[in-house]
Amino acid sequence: SREMTFRWLATQFWRYRMAVLLLTLGVTSLDSHVNGYNMQMTRKISPPVAFLKTHKTGSSTVQNLLFRMGEREGATFAFPYYTYQFSYPDKFRAEFVDELPDGASQFDIICSHMRLDLGQLKQVMPPNTIYFTILRDPLQTFESIFSYYASTIPAFTLAKKAAEAAENKSALSLFLESPESYWDPKEHGNGLGKNPMSFDLGLNSQQWNSSWPADLTLLEETFQLVMIAEHFDESLVLLGALLKLQPEELAYVRLNARSTQDVTQLDDKIKARIRSWNNLDVVLYDFFVQLFWEKAEQYGLKRLKMEVARLRASTERIRQGCVAREGVPPGELEDLVRPWQTDTVTILGYQVQGNLTQQELGFCVRLVLPELQYHAHLYFQQYGRDMRATFRPLRLLLEEVKDVVCSCNCQ
Numbered sequence: 001s002r003e004m005t006f007r008w009l010a011t012q013f014w015r016y017r018m019a020v021l022l023l024t025l026g027v028t029s030l031d032s033h034v035n036g037y038n039m040q041m042t043r044k045i046s047p048p049v050a051f052l053k054t055h056k057t058g059s060s061t062v063q064n065l066l067f068r069m070g071e072r073e074g075a076t077f078a079f080p081y082y083t084y085q086f087s088y089p090d091k092f093r094a095e096f097v098d099e100l101p102d103g104a105s106q107f108d109i110i111c112s113h114m115r116l117d118l119g120q121l122k123q124v125m126p127p128n129t130i131y132f133t134i135l136r137d138p139l140q141t142f143e144s145i146f147s148y149y150a151s152t153i154p155a156f157t158l159a160k161k162a163a164e165a166a167e168n169k170s171a172l173s174l175f176l177e178s179p180e181s182y183w184d185p186k187e188h189g190n191g192l193g194k195n196p197m198s199f200d201l202g203l204n205s206q207q208w209n210s211s212w213p214a215d216l217t218l219l220e221e222t223f224q225l226v227m228i229a230e231h232f233d234e235s236l237v238l239l240g241a242l243l244k245l246q247p248e249e250l251a252y253v254r255l256n257a258r259s260t261q262d263v264t265q266l267d268d269k270i271k272a273r274i275r276s277w278n279n280l281d282v283v284l285y286d287f288f289v290q291l292f293w294e295k296a297e298q299y300g301l302k303r304l305k306m307e308v309a310r311l312r313a314s315t316e317r318i319r320q321g322c323v324a325r326e327g328v329p330p331g332e333l334e335d336l337v338r339p340w341q342t343d344t345v346t347i348l349g350y351q352v353q354g355n356l357t358q359q360e361l362g363f364c365v366r367l368v369l370p371e372l373q374y375h376a377h378l379y380f381q382q383y384g385r386d387m388r389a390t391f392r393p394l395r396l397l398l399e400e401v402k403d404v405v406c407s408c409n410c411q
């Protein structure tokens with residue numbers, strides 16, 4: 001929670017920067033021209049969407065696209081009551097969602113980190129909601145999670161400490177030699193330490209049990225699309241068809257990427273160990289990859305190839321118009337566009353072009369805007385106040401209630 005508080009404090013700063021740069025520019029509707037490309041957007045009401053934001057799978061890139069879509073369309077976001085995620089790693093509950101803002105009749109988009117509970121999520125979102133998520137090869141997902149959360153996930157922290165004492169052994173290889181000796185299943189913060197994607201999907205991620213097949217079937221029936229990070233552009237085309245988005249509305253830059261120096265090359269032994277430790281994620285991933293290609297075939301493989309080419313061409317044009325430099329280390333980035341860092345990895349960002357009109361700048365900044373900054377901005381836009389910091393201790397809440405009651409009745 002200390003990390004969360006820091007993150008939140010940081011977002012307060014972003015909010016003010018956003019307010020100066022974006023809100024006063026009046027670019028909340030993105031009628032922009034990016035380097036001659038006509039981005040005239042007509043307001044359309046998309047069906048409501050629930051995007052399950054899994055960890056370290058490319059999900060921030062997808063979320064950014066939804067943030068832009070929602071902002072363009074004036075959608076109402078279901079935001080967490082506290083901070084930018086739904087009391088993670090607790091299982092999602094409807095009460096974690098902030099109130100419906102004045103004048104709104106339903107939530108249109110939910111896309112912040114949560115551990116899924118479908119029944120609870122369905123209480124929040126309208127019945128015609130489109131559910132989708134993204135999965136990534138469990139090898140890359142786990143390697144990314146391990147390095148990003150080496151100081152946050154207790155099991156990984158233990159391995160990191162052990163590695164500091166052992167010579168010539170990386171924390172990752174030490175952990176994988178005997179994961180059970182570092183990983184305590186009862187430790188609340190260890191959820192992402194084993195089968196992280198299954199954990200995010202609300203499945204039993206500790207071991208296979210008899211409810212797994214039925215749980216998988218329910219996910220298959222509920223999720224209209226499970227994107228695959230290794231086929232990101234193909235996934236986007238299918239998403240575009242589902243949400244009726246034009247290729248230029250699907251333009252993106254790869255967000256939240258680590259510096260290549262922080263990416264561990266995996267040899268065959270380590271790969272086998274990651275697969276065995278994350279065997280449920282392997283099952284999950286293989287299942288949905290197969291389903292993905294079935295959906296792709298239904299869409300038409302030739303048509304898919306054509307649409308991917310169209311998407312890449314328009315995305316390239318937009319990137320060239322917006323991005324001056326990619327893969328920029330945090331020290332060289334403005335606060336506004338600097339991604340959140342952890343003490344174990346360097347996350348790279350983007351510098352936008354300097355010669356843009358104000359309209360273009362509004363569009364391009366949003367394209368490269370990291371999760372926390374965009375979240376804080378949209379929250380402020382929706383509620384006219386800042387995101388709440390963190391859970392308030394019950395004692396403080398009770399004192400507040402007492403104050404309110406007393407100011408009415410206590411004279």
Ligand SMILES: Nc1ncnc2c1ncn2[C@@H]1O[C@H](COP(=O)(O)OS(=O)(=O)O)[C@@H](OP(=O)(O)O)[C@H]1O
Pocket residue numbers: 054055056057058059060061140144229230232253254255256257258259263
């Ligand atoms: N478009 C696309 N295709 C494939 N992979 C992508 C894409 N966008 C982001 N990434 C990679 O996803 C990792 C970040 O994932 P998330 O944004 O889900 O992380 S987070 O949980 O929200 O912190 C991070 O992986 P690592 O660099 O291996 O850490 C990103 O590089």
